[in-house]
Amino acid sequence: MDKTKEFFNPPIISALISIIVAFITKLREMLIDQGSFLNRSIFNSVEIVGKVQYAFVMLNLGAILFHNYSNAKNSRLKRSSLAGITIVRLIINPIIGGIILYFLWIT
16 A cells, blocks of 8 residues: 555656546646636646746756855855856757757757
8 A cells, every 4th residue: 555655646646647637638628628627727827937937947056156155164165156057058958958959940
């Protein structure tokens, strides 16, 4: 029983429910399609929050890096580590994402 309870955690249950809703046409039209209740009330709000999510993540990362770097005596974070994190997060990740999207768009 513990293994089953451990396997069926909230993300798994919500994924299974979303698959069921996606396959039942009437249920999908009632809940998800344009102009439906969930689309107007929840999905529009999630879309607005999603547009500012990247800015919040970058603000949080900056605050964590500043906090660790400002306590230089107690910090294990070196200047090269800080530069590496910044370069990977702000330059390399967007380039890799752009390349993936480019090849997905071509196919």
